[in-house]
Amino acid sequence: MNLLHLETSPYLLQHAGNPIHWKAWNQDSLAQARTENKLIIVSVGYSACHWCHVMEHESFEDNEVAEVMNSHFISIKVDREERPDVDATYMKAVQLMTGQGGWPMNVILLPDGRPVWGGTYFRKNAWMEALNQLQELFATEPAKMEDYAEKLLEGIQHIGLVTPTTQGEIPHPANIKPLVEKWAKSFDWDYGGYARAPKFMLPNNYLFLQRYGFQTKTQELLDFTDLTLKRMAWGGLFDTVGGGFSRYSVDMEWHVPHFEKMLYDNGQLMSLYADAYKRDKNPLYKEVIEKTHFFIETELTDENGAFYSALDADSLNTVGHLEEGAFYAWEKQELKDLLGADFDLFSEIFNINEFGFWEDGKFVLIQGQALEAIATEAGISAEALQQKKWDWEKQLYAVRELRAKPRLDDKILTSWNAIMLKGYADAYKALGDEQYLAAARRNAAFIIDTLWHPDGHLWRTYKNGTAKINGFLEDYAHTADAFIALYQATLEEKWLTYAKQLTDYCLEHFYDPEKQFFTFASADGEQLVAPHYETEDNVIPASNSVLANVLYKLSLLFDNGYYEKVALQMLYLVTPNMDYASAYSNWLNLWLDLSTDNKELAVCGEEASTAIKEINSHYLPHVLIAGATADSTLPFLQNRFVNNSLMFYVCQNRACNAPTTNINTTLNDLKL
Template sequence: MNELHLETSPYLLQHAKNPVHWKAWNTNALAQAQKENKLIIISIGYSACHWCHVMEHESFENDEVAQVMNAHFINIKIDREERPDIDAVYMKAVQVMTGQGGWPMNVVALPDGRPIWGGTYFRKNDWINALEKLQELYQHDLQTILDYTEKLHDGLQSLSIIPTHKATPFNFEILERLIEKWQKSFDWAFGGMARAPKFMMPNNYEFLLRYGHQTNNQSLLDFVDLTLSKMAHGGLFDTLDGGFSRYAVDMKWHVPHFEKMGYDNGQLLSLYANAYKLTRNPLYQEVIEKTLSFIEKEWLTKEGSFYSALDADSLNAENHLEEGAFYVWTKEELQAILSEDYDLFAIVFNINPFGHWEHGNYVLIQNQSLAIIAQQQNISLETLEQKKKSWEQKLYKEREKRSKPRLDDKCLTSWNAIILKGFTEAYKALNEKNI
C-alpha cells in the first residue's frame, strides 16, 4: 500500500492500493518535493466521480504508468471535497491553461507548488508521453518552464485583483439586460440551457423563479416550470427512489453520470419547494417527498448528520464496476417484472428509441405528463397514477437486490447545511411536521 492507507477520505482510500507512490497533501510531501527537487503531480478528484475511476483503472493501477510517476515525481492525491481550497487554486490554473475544467484534474507543478501544466482526464499513453516530455524539459530546459510559470502566475494574480472604484447604485436595468441576454440560451424544448452536457445549476432557477414572480414575467416562470418538469421526468431524477444525479450528458436530461451528490440534492430540495409554494404543482410535491425519503434512507447517520454522495459506478451481473449498472433496465427485465402492464409502462417511460441509452439498456424518462397519457390511452388519471406507483414499487424492490453504488461516508459541514436548508424549505412548502 502507499501512504493513502493512512487517510480517512473514501476517495483517497480508493487509491491506497495503487502501485503509484501516492501521498496526501501535507507538509512532509511538499518538503520532500523541495528537498529532492522533483516536480509534483497533483491529482484531484472525488469518490463518486466516474471519470476519476476510469483514469485510475487505465493509468494509476497500471505498473508502466506507476514506474514513470514514481521515478521522477512526487505524487499527491487530493479529495476535492475534503480540500476545496486547494482544488480552487489548481482548477483556476487548469482553466487558464486549457479553457476548461473538471474532474479528475491533473496538474504538474514545480517543487514549490506552482503549476506548469495540467488538464482533466488523460488516456494512458497520452499521460505517459506528457509526463516524460515534462520531465525531459525540466532537466534540460528549466528556464523555459520557469518563464512560462511566471507568466501563468501573473495571469492568475491578475484574475484575483478586484479593481478599486466607487460602487454604482443598483438598478433593475442591470438585471433586465442580463435576463435579455440570458434568454437567448434557453432551451424551450427541454428546459435548461441549450447545450449538452446539462448541469442543473439550482441557484440560476431560484433566481429566475424569484425574479419572474417579482416582476410578473410569465415567460420566465413558464421557462422555470418547463425546466423543473423536464428534469423531474428525465433520467436525471431517480423516480423509483428519489434523488438527482449530478448532471445529464444529453440535451433532454435523460442519461446522467449517475453519481448522486449531497450538495445537488439539498439545493434542488430548496428549489422545488419554492416552486411548489408558487405553483402547487403535484409533480413538484412528488419530487420533494421522494428526495426527502432518499436522503433520510441513504445518507442520514445515527448522529443526525448526512453522508456526502453515492458513486456513479456499481457492480454489474458479472461483478465488474460499471457506470449506471444499478439504475438501468433491459426490455426483457421490465417485461418479466411488469407482465401484462408492460405495454402501458413502455408508453409512460419510453421503452423505445427515445428512452434507449446503449447496449439494450434503458434509462426511464417521461416525455409527456400522466394527464396527457391517460387521455390518449382512454383511462382515468387516477388509475394511471396508481399504476405508476405500483410499477415503481415493484421495480424498486427488484432493484434493491442489485449491488448498490458505493457510499462516500464523509460528513461535510457545508453540505450538511445545504441539505438542512432543503429540509427546512420542504417543511415550509409542505407543512408536514415529520420532515
C-alpha cells in the same frame, strides 16, 4: 510507499492500493518535494467521478506508469471535496493552459508549488510521454520552467478578481431586465434548461428566475421555470424509482444522466422545488420533494443526523464489472417479466421505446408527457394511473435493491450538510411536514456539536469519529444561510445568533479589506501559491455571493450598517462584470433585494409559530420574515411583543405600517 491508507477520504482510499507512491496534500509531502528538489504531481478527483476511475484503472494501477511517477516525482492525491482550495487554485492554471477544466485534474508543480503543466484525463501513453518530457526539461532547462511558472502564476492571481474601485451607487434593479433578456436567448423551450449538452441543473439560476418572473409579473419566465422543473423531474436525471437527482445529463432531454448523485445538488433542488410548490401547488413538485427526502433519508443520512456526500456513478454489473449506470438501467424483457400485462401502459409512461433507449439493450426511464394525457388515451382516470405508476415504482425499487449498489462516499462535509439542512428547512416551510423539520434540527445539532470548534472555527470534514481540515468560506457562508432558514421556519432565535457568530468570524478571518471580498481560505490558515476569491456562481453558488446575501439579511434583522456596507460594496464591484447572468444569479438575487417591492415582516405573539407556519407556506420571495413568541432583544423585533396578542408588522425601507392582528390582512398587504 503509498500512504493513502492513512487517510479517511473514500476517494483517497480508493487509490490506497495503487503501485504509485501516493501521498496526501500536507506540509510533509510538500516539504519532501522541496528537500529532494522534485517536481510534484497533483492529481485531483472525487469518489463519484467516472473518468477518475477510468484513469486510475488505465494508468494509476499500472506498474509501468508507477515506475515513471515513483522515480522522478512526488505524487500527491487530492480529494477536491476535502480540499476545494487546492482544486480551485490549480484548476485556474489548467483553464489558463488548456482553455477548459474538469476531473480528473492532473497538474505538474515545481518543488515550491507553482504549476507548470496540466490537464484533465490522459490516456496511459500520453501521460507517460508528458511526464518523461517534463522531467527531462526540469533536469536540463530548469530556468525555462521557472520563467513559465512565474508567468502562469501571474495569470492565476488575476483570474476571477474584481478590481476594487471607489464606492458608488449600485445601479437600480431595473437594470436587471436587459441581463435577463440576454440570458433568455440560451433557454431551451422544448425541455427547459439551456440549449446545450451536457446539461447541468444549476438550481440557483431557477431560484432567481422564478423570483424575478414573480416580482416583475413576467409570465414567460415562470413558464420557463415550470417547464424546466417538470422536464427535470420527468427525465432520467431524476430517479423516479428511488428518489434523488443525478449530477447532470449528457443529452438535451435530461434523459441519460452522469449517474452520480451528489448531496449538494439534492439539497439545492429540494429548496427549488419547495419554492416552486409554494408558488404553484403543483403535485409533481411535492412528489419530487418527498422522493428526494426518501433518497436522502435512506441512502445518505448517518445515524447521528449528518449527511453523506455522494453515491458513485458506477456499480457492479451482472458479471461483476464496474459499469456506469448499471444500478439504474433496465432491459425490456426484464420489465416485461416484472410487469406482465401492465407493461404496455408502463411503456407509454416511461418510453420503453426508441426515445427511452440508452445503449446495449438498456433503457433509462423518462416520462415524455403528462399522466392526464396518457390516462385519457388509455381510458382510465388520471388518479388510477398515478396510483399504478407509484405501485410500479415500488415493484421496480424492490427488484433494484437486490442489485449491487453504487459505492457510497460517506465523508461528511460541512457546507454540503448546510445546503441539505436548508433544503429540509425550505421543504418544511412549503409543506409543513414535521419530518423535514426534524431532519433539519438533527443536522443543525450535529454541525454545532461536532463541526464547530469551541474557538469559533468550523471544520471542513468528518469521518470515523474525527473532524479535520479547517473550514473554508463556503462552510461558514452556507451554514449561516441554513441557520437563517431554520430560524425563519421555527422562530427560535438561537439559530439567528449562530448565523451572526459565523458571519462575524468570517469578517475577522476571511475578509480582505483591500480587495473588498472574502478569501476562500482563512487568513490564518494554510496559504497556497495564490489566494482564491470565489465570486462566480456555478453548480453551487459562490461563497462570496452566499455570504453577501447572509450579510444583507442580518443587516436588516440586527440593524447593522457595517454588514450592509460590506454586502453592497461586493455587489457594487460585481455588477459591472455580469455579462453572462447565469454565473451571477445569486448576486442578482441580492440586487433584487434592493427593489421597491421588497418588504420585511415581523410576527410577534405567543401564537407566532402557528402564524408563521401559514405565512411560510405562501411564496413571498420579496419578504424577509422574522418573528418571536416572547419579548425579543433582536433590533428588528424590539418593542413589538404585546402579551396575549398576535401582532403583524409589515415594513418597507426601514419604516413599518401600523400593526394588524389579522393574518389575512397581512398576507394581502404583502402581495405585489
